[in-house]
Amino acid sequence: MYIIGAAMMHIAALTISILIHGSAIINGDLAPEDSMQFMVSVQSKKGHVCGGFLIEEDFVVTAAHCNLELTHVILGGHNWKNPSAKKIEIINQCKHHYKETMSGHDIMLLKVSISPKGNNIKTIPLAEMNMNLKENQLCSVAGWGKTKNRGHSVDALRMVNVTIIDQTTCKKSWPKLPNNVICAGGFKTKKGFCQGDSGGPLVCSGRAVGIVSFNKEENCKYPDVPNVYTDIRGYVKWIKDITSKKTCLM
Template identity: 60%
Template sequence: MLSLQKILLLHVLACLGRLTHVIAIIHGEKAPENSMQYMASVQDYNGHHVCGGFLITEEFVVSAANCDDSSLTHVVLGNHNLKNGNHQKIRIENKIIHENYQQVGLGNDIMLIKLSEKVKLGHGVEIIQLPPAEINLKENQVCQVAGWGTTTTNGEPVDELRVVNVSVINPRVCKEQWPGLPANVICAGGCGTNKGFCQGDFGGPLVCHGFAVGVVSFNYKRNCNYPNKPNVYTDISKYRQCF
């Protein structure tokens, strides 16, 4: 069964080129109503937001492996305000975790969520493209991260989607700040700035030039007051062909 899941995941990721189309946000702003329509709220059986995610095909959402929990039951799409009932709520059929994932902070923090039915595109729901190949991000390149997470350490998640600009950090500088930093990650925001993600935003996308290039993975001891450590994202381009 595991091999079948891996084959399915490989097939989905390999086809994305042809489809070309919880941490919270710190010092961000409400996302414009008709923007970021690929954003997904991964929720538990009580309807509580747990993690972020993003729609990559009509049947699959990407999130972080550290979000995996037996309480996760469905995904909500198509609404920036989670208290507004005008959205698509779809049951989770299966969750596929990278086989080498052990725990957050050790790498391979990526999860593919198979939905129980196809999403109806349009009316506030769209897919986001993944990078067609390994992407070369430049230092200080400005990207975006969004989510429904808290806006302060140990705060409460927000109902309305928030977004903030973050700058890409040189990998060498990131490794200096994070001894033992795992491979296949991107660093952006958090270091020497007051902008980035917080609890409840895990699993959401780092978006650069319209591509979902990273998955929100971890920050420093879940501290959103921003010590001198970069925010870390799983580099999606490294997982396009290796599942």
């Protein structure tokens, strides 16, 4: 668990969840097998740590705060324990001046040892720097993390739709909101991500726009604050420089 400042914000690995009104059930929908084939389970020797997503044949994007003795990624299936899923070694980790989540730059590129192959493995295009997001625009987020506050991470990928929240509203909830972030889901909607899968993508109009970063403490019911994502649009040039040169840049 990570605790940050007086707000006591939990920023451990995160995932999506949805609260069904009038019930104690909190979970998302299983992702169809032919969807989100860019999703990656980022792992240590102990197992699943964070979500991530494949953007080039040998590069995965995840959150910088997921740097917890990472060793490999698993992709090629919505159940990361499936024997047919591919396990590939991580050989380099690239961060963008990251110090802590509330200081921003919660983004990390993972260089993997080989290019994964398979009909069920695809890359996702990144948002362009000038891509416009509108308030209440419908997007989606997915992950393998908890489906309830005190539950465990799951093996099968789940997903949920969330809507974009304007920055003015978000800053009222998060007065120290870092630059280059997007707020979506959580606030007054009863749906969003939960502890278990940080690093997964916020997908809008078929492009990766954000990276799951943080929410409030261990609350997966989101009664009062938006979920916060790193805004990929602010890092497109940095990402392209690294993926083209195949090496980390300071």
